[in-house]
Amino acid sequence: MSEQPMIQLKNVTKIYGNGTVGLKNINLNINKGEFVVVVGLSGAGKSTLLRSINRLQDITEGDTIIDGKSITNAKGKNLRMIRRDIGMIFQSFNLVKRSSVLRNVLTGRVSYYPTWKTTFNLFTKEDKQKAYEALQRVGLADKVYTRADQLSGGQQQRVAIARVLTQNPKIILADEPTASLDPQTSRRVMRDLKMLNEEYGMTVLANLHSVDLAKEFGDRVIGVRAGEIVYDGKMSETSDAVFKDIYNGGNGKEADDE
Numbered sequence: 001m002s003e004q005p006m007i008q009l010k011n012v013t014k015i016y017g018n019g020t021v022g023l024k025n026i027n028l029n030i031n032k033g034e035f036v037v038v039v040g041l042s043g044a045g046k047s048t049l050l051r052s053i054n055r056l057q058d059i060t061e062g063d064t065i066i067d068g069k070s071i072t073n074a075k076g077k078n079l080r081m082i083r084r085d086i087g088m089i090f091q092s093f094n095l096v097k098r099s100s101v102l103r104n105v106l107t108g109r110v111s112y113y114p115t116w117k118t119t120f121n122l123f124t125k126e127d128k129q130k131a132y133e134a135l136q137r138v139g140l141a142d143k144v145y146t147r148a149d150q151l152s153g154g155q156q157q158r159v160a161i162a163r164v165l166t167q168n169p170k171i172i173l174a175d176e177p178t179a180s181l182d183p184q185t186s187r188r189v190m191r192d193l194k195m196l197n198e199e200y201g202m203t204v205l206a207n208l209h210s211v212d213l214a215k216e217f218g219d220r221v222i223g224v225r226a227g228e229i230v231y232d233g234k235m236s237e238t239s240d241a242v243f244k245d246i247y248n249g250g251n252g253k254e255a256d257d258e
């Protein structure tokens, strides 16, 4: 039996309410365990692509299939079960700033509990142990009880990575995970993402602005321009000219933000 793709986009089109075309008829297969970087100009459609995978936003046409299950029209429990398999890392970390690091990491387990238990903080000892171990993996075990907003940006992003590890998803979508970090901190964050990919087999799809980081960490590169995939290849076979083309081939034209 040939392995089915972990993520499959079939003729996916996204048109925003104001008529902006975010994605144009995208067909894409991503296999289990791949570390894929998505590159392209601001406004090319990278975030739209990621948000169409976990349905942070609905697509206009086509189908998105996660590990063999369509998320496109999934509802209720089905949708929740599919989303449990998809972790998300944001540029802005999305931590509960006034909560402790441990509490933030434990929210990775929320989808495994009925709501009332998490409201009253009734996490099991086992899950607290998982959260602690995840923090050890990203080198933040000594910050367990620190308030999230007392950490540096890079540390906050690593808390978000520990949260994703605790969630134990099959897929991680990282939307500009290092955009607000300095180069050295960025590499540390990328190394932690790579660790989840290599040691836990999680499939990673990351939007990156930095070509250097893309080259260093990606196994496969997808170039996006004006809502279309203009390049898809192994990083080891991708020349600098390809990157230049992805960024310049669209006449250097950038779409307006929002």
Ligand SMILES: Nc1ncnc2c1ncn2[C@@H]1O[C@H](COP(=O)(O)OP(=O)(O)OP(=O)(O)O)[C@@H](O)[C@H]1O
Binding pocket: 016, 017, 018, 020, 021, 022, 040, 041, 042, 043, 044, 045, 046, 047, 048, 049, 255, 256, 257, 258
């Ligand atoms: N909510 C929205 N409503 C209308 N248009 C939108 C919306 N979100 C994004 N767009 C538009 O869709 C296109 C793709 O945007 P998207 O955010 O996916 O690009 P991106 O490649 O992720 O860019 P960036 O690197 O700046 O985040 C752009 O033209 C953008 O202006």
